Amino acid sequence: MDGKKGVIWLDRKQKTVEKYGHSSYYIYLENEENGTYQEDEKDESLVICGGGFPLIIRGELRGSILVSGLVHDEDHQVIVDCLRKLKDEGTCK
Template sequence: MNDKDILQQEKECVFETFHHAFALKFGLAIVNYIQSHQLKSVGVRIVYKDLLVFQYLMDGKNEDMWLKRKERTVLESGHSSYYTFFHQDDYPWMKDNDLYTLGGGGFPINEKGEIVGAICVSGLKHNEDHQLIVDTLMTLLKEENL
Protein backbone atom coordinates (compact mmCIF):
# COMPACT_ATOMS: atom_id res chain seq x y z
CA MET A 1 0.00 0.00 0.00
CA ASN A 2 1.20 3.52 -0.74
CA ASP A 3 0.01 7.07 -0.20
CA LYS A 4 -1.90 7.14 -3.52
CA ASP A 5 -3.87 4.04 -2.47
CA ILE A 6 -4.71 5.72 0.82
CA LEU A 7 -5.88 8.92 -0.89
CA GLN A 8 -8.11 6.80 -3.12
CA GLN A 9 -9.59 5.10 -0.05
CA GLU A 10 -10.25 8.50 1.50
CA LYS A 11 -12.09 9.58 -1.68
CA GLU A 12 -14.18 6.41 -1.74
CA CYS A 13 -15.19 6.43 1.93
CA VAL A 14 -17.28 9.60 1.99
CA PHE A 15 -20.62 10.14 3.70
CA GLU A 16 -23.54 12.15 2.44
CA THR A 17 -24.54 12.39 6.10
CA PHE A 18 -22.90 10.58 9.00
CA HIS A 19 -25.24 9.22 11.68
CA HIS A 20 -24.55 8.11 15.23
CA ALA A 21 -26.31 4.82 14.46
CA PHE A 22 -23.67 4.18 11.78
CA ALA A 23 -20.95 4.68 14.40
CA LEU A 24 -22.56 2.02 16.58
CA LYS A 25 -22.93 -0.38 13.64
CA PHE A 26 -19.31 0.23 12.61
CA GLY A 27 -17.93 -0.23 16.12
CA LEU A 28 -19.84 -3.46 16.64
CA ALA A 29 -18.72 -4.76 13.23
CA ILE A 30 -15.08 -4.18 14.22
CA VAL A 31 -15.51 -5.93 17.56
CA ASN A 32 -17.34 -8.86 15.95
CA TYR A 33 -14.62 -9.20 13.30
CA ILE A 34 -11.85 -9.21 15.91
CA GLN A 35 -13.67 -11.79 18.03
CA SER A 36 -14.64 -14.08 15.13
CA HIS A 37 -11.08 -14.08 13.77
CA GLN A 38 -9.57 -14.38 17.27
CA LEU A 39 -7.28 -11.41 16.78
CA LYS A 40 -5.64 -9.29 19.47
CA SER A 41 -7.94 -7.00 21.43
CA VAL A 42 -8.44 -3.52 20.04
CA GLY A 43 -9.91 -0.24 21.07
CA VAL A 44 -12.35 1.61 18.81
CA ARG A 45 -13.10 5.33 19.04
CA ILE A 46 -15.39 7.38 16.79
CA VAL A 47 -15.65 11.13 17.15
CA TYR A 48 -18.11 13.17 15.10
CA LYS A 49 -18.34 16.97 15.25
CA ASP A 50 -16.34 17.08 18.50
CA LEU A 51 -18.62 14.52 20.14
CA LEU A 52 -17.50 11.07 21.20
CA VAL A 53 -20.23 8.89 19.65
CA PHE A 54 -18.66 5.46 20.16
CA GLN A 55 -15.83 4.01 22.16
CA TYR A 56 -15.13 0.46 23.20
CA LEU A 57 -12.01 -1.02 24.75
CA MET A 58 -11.95 -4.79 24.44
CA ASP A 59 -10.73 -6.92 27.33
CA GLY A 60 -7.07 -6.25 27.94
CA LYS A 61 -7.26 -2.64 26.72
CA ASN A 62 -7.18 -0.30 29.69
CA GLU A 63 -6.52 3.07 28.10
CA ASP A 64 -7.28 5.03 24.98
CA MET A 65 -4.09 7.10 24.59
CA TRP A 66 -3.31 5.74 21.10
CA LEU A 67 -6.90 6.25 19.96
CA LYS A 68 -6.76 9.90 21.00
CA ARG A 69 -3.38 10.37 19.29
CA LYS A 70 -4.76 8.92 16.05
CA GLU A 71 -7.84 11.12 16.34
CA ARG A 72 -5.76 14.30 16.72
CA THR A 73 -3.57 13.31 13.78
CA VAL A 74 -6.60 12.83 11.52
CA LEU A 75 -8.38 16.00 12.58
CA GLU A 76 -5.30 18.21 12.22
CA SER A 77 -3.94 16.69 9.02
CA GLY A 78 -7.28 16.16 7.28
CA HIS A 79 -6.06 12.71 6.22
CA SER A 80 -5.87 9.22 7.61
CA SER A 81 -3.09 8.78 10.12
CA TYR A 82 -1.59 6.16 7.77
CA TYR A 83 -1.26 8.83 5.08
CA THR A 84 0.80 10.94 7.50
CA PHE A 85 3.11 7.93 7.95
CA PHE A 86 4.11 8.32 4.29
CA HIS A 87 4.34 12.12 4.53
CA GLN A 88 6.04 12.66 7.87
CA ASP A 89 8.02 15.65 6.58
CA ASP A 90 4.72 17.47 5.92
CA TYR A 91 3.80 17.19 9.60
CA PRO A 92 6.98 18.07 11.52
CA TRP A 93 5.10 19.17 14.66
CA MET A 94 3.65 15.66 14.95
CA LYS A 95 7.04 13.91 14.95
CA ASP A 96 8.20 12.81 18.39
CA ASN A 97 5.10 14.43 19.92
CA ASP A 98 3.07 12.39 22.42
CA LEU A 99 -0.15 14.04 21.22
CA TYR A 100 0.04 12.51 17.72
CA THR A 101 1.03 9.36 15.90
CA LEU A 102 2.40 9.09 12.39
CA GLY A 103 1.06 5.62 11.71
CA GLY A 104 -2.11 3.82 10.67
CA GLY A 105 -5.35 3.40 12.56
CA GLY A 106 -7.09 6.76 12.25
CA PHE A 107 -9.42 7.55 9.35
CA PRO A 108 -11.32 10.76 8.56
CA ILE A 109 -15.09 11.01 8.56
CA ASN A 110 -15.62 12.97 5.36
CA GLU A 111 -19.11 14.42 5.07
CA LYS A 112 -19.70 16.11 1.71
CA GLY A 113 -16.03 17.09 1.36
CA GLU A 114 -15.55 18.30 4.94
CA ILE A 115 -13.62 16.37 7.60
CA VAL A 116 -16.05 16.25 10.52
CA GLY A 117 -14.61 13.48 12.66
CA ALA A 118 -12.38 10.46 12.96
CA ILE A 119 -12.70 6.70 13.20
CA CYS A 120 -9.84 5.13 15.11
CA VAL A 121 -8.76 1.57 15.84
CA SER A 122 -5.73 0.57 17.88
CA GLY A 123 -4.33 -2.77 18.93
CA LEU A 124 -3.10 -4.51 15.79
CA LYS A 125 -0.11 -3.49 13.65
CA HIS A 126 -0.69 0.05 12.43
CA ASN A 127 -1.22 -0.96 8.79
CA GLU A 128 -3.68 -3.67 9.95
CA ASP A 129 -5.59 -1.12 12.05
CA HIS A 130 -5.90 1.03 8.93
CA GLN A 131 -6.99 -1.81 6.66
CA LEU A 132 -9.56 -3.04 9.17
CA ILE A 133 -11.16 0.42 9.22
CA VAL A 134 -11.18 0.74 5.42
CA ASP A 135 -12.50 -2.78 4.77
CA THR A 136 -15.27 -2.34 7.34
CA LEU A 137 -16.17 1.12 6.07
CA MET A 138 -16.37 -0.02 2.45
CA THR A 139 -18.55 -3.01 3.37
CA LEU A 140 -20.94 -0.97 5.52
CA LEU A 141 -21.16 1.96 3.09
CA LYS A 142 -22.06 -0.47 0.32
CA GLU A 143 -24.70 -2.15 2.53
CA GLU A 144 -26.18 1.19 3.56
CA ASN A 145 -26.00 2.67 0.05
CA LEU A 146 -24.29 5.74 1.49
Protein backbone atom coordinates (compact mmCIF):
# COMPACT_ATOMS: atom_id res chain seq x y z
CA MET A 1 0.00 0.00 0.00
CA ASP A 2 1.24 3.50 -0.76
CA GLY A 3 2.90 5.14 2.23
CA LYS A 4 3.15 1.93 4.25
CA LYS A 5 6.71 0.68 4.67
CA GLY A 6 6.77 -3.06 5.54
CA VAL A 7 8.62 -3.70 8.76
CA ILE A 8 8.20 -0.16 10.07
CA TRP A 9 4.42 -0.39 9.69
CA LEU A 10 4.35 -3.81 11.38
CA ASP A 11 6.49 -2.45 14.24
CA ARG A 12 4.00 0.36 14.77
CA LYS A 13 1.11 -2.12 14.91
CA GLN A 14 3.05 -4.23 17.41
CA LYS A 15 3.78 -1.22 19.63
CA THR A 16 0.09 -0.29 19.60
CA VAL A 17 -0.86 -3.81 20.71
CA GLU A 18 1.82 -3.81 23.41
CA LYS A 19 0.79 -0.41 24.75
CA TYR A 20 -2.92 -1.17 25.04
CA GLY A 21 -3.09 -4.97 25.30
CA HIS A 22 -5.87 -5.04 22.69
CA SER A 23 -6.00 -5.53 18.97
CA SER A 24 -5.03 -2.45 17.00
CA TYR A 25 -8.45 -2.67 15.31
CA TYR A 26 -10.14 -2.47 18.72
CA ILE A 27 -8.10 0.66 19.42
CA TYR A 28 -9.15 2.07 16.06
CA LEU A 29 -12.85 1.41 16.80
CA GLU A 30 -12.54 2.97 20.27
CA ASN A 31 -10.94 6.03 18.72
CA GLU A 32 -13.66 6.30 16.11
CA GLU A 33 -16.37 5.99 18.76
CA ASN A 34 -15.10 8.41 21.40
CA GLY A 35 -11.75 9.90 20.41
CA THR A 36 -9.98 8.28 23.36
CA TYR A 37 -6.74 7.65 21.52
CA GLN A 38 -6.46 10.74 19.34
CA GLU A 39 -3.29 11.89 21.10
CA ASP A 40 -1.55 8.68 20.01
CA GLU A 41 -2.08 9.51 16.36
CA LYS A 42 0.71 12.08 16.86
CA ASP A 43 3.02 9.36 18.21
CA GLU A 44 4.80 8.05 15.13
CA SER A 45 5.78 4.82 16.92
CA LEU A 46 2.10 3.78 17.07
CA VAL A 47 -0.59 3.31 14.46
CA ILE A 48 -4.35 3.41 14.99
CA CYS A 49 -5.63 0.87 12.46
CA GLY A 50 -6.31 -2.86 12.20
CA GLY A 51 -3.76 -5.61 11.67
CA GLY A 52 -2.22 -6.17 15.10
CA PHE A 53 -3.63 -8.79 17.47
CA PRO A 54 -2.41 -9.68 20.99
CA LEU A 55 -1.48 -13.19 22.05
CA ILE A 56 -2.56 -13.37 25.68
CA ILE A 57 -1.67 -16.53 27.56
CA ARG A 58 -2.79 -17.01 31.16
CA GLY A 59 -3.62 -13.32 31.39
CA GLU A 60 -0.22 -12.15 30.17
CA LEU A 61 0.57 -10.52 26.83
CA ARG A 62 3.11 -12.93 25.32
CA GLY A 63 3.32 -11.69 21.74
CA SER A 64 1.29 -10.48 18.80
CA ILE A 65 0.17 -11.47 15.34
CA LEU A 66 0.69 -8.80 12.69
CA VAL A 67 -0.70 -8.50 9.17
CA SER A 68 -0.25 -5.65 6.72
CA GLY A 69 -0.88 -5.12 3.04
CA LEU A 70 -4.67 -5.08 2.80
CA VAL A 71 -7.16 -2.47 3.90
CA HIS A 72 -6.74 -2.35 7.70
CA ASP A 73 -10.06 -4.00 8.59
CA GLU A 74 -9.19 -6.81 6.15
CA ASP A 75 -5.77 -7.18 7.82
CA HIS A 76 -7.64 -7.71 11.10
CA GLN A 77 -10.09 -10.17 9.54
CA VAL A 78 -7.24 -12.33 8.17
CA ILE A 79 -5.99 -12.78 11.75
CA VAL A 80 -9.48 -13.55 13.09
CA ASP A 81 -10.16 -16.08 10.32
CA CYS A 82 -6.84 -17.87 10.89
CA LEU A 83 -7.31 -18.05 14.66
CA ARG A 84 -10.88 -19.30 14.21
CA LYS A 85 -9.65 -22.01 11.83
CA LEU A 86 -6.98 -23.12 14.30
CA LYS A 87 -9.55 -23.23 17.09
CA ASP A 88 -12.04 -25.18 14.95
CA GLU A 89 -9.33 -27.70 14.03
CA GLY A 90 -8.52 -28.17 17.70
CA THR A 91 -4.92 -27.03 17.35
CA CYS A 92 -5.52 -23.85 19.36
CA LYS A 93 -7.31 -23.96 22.70
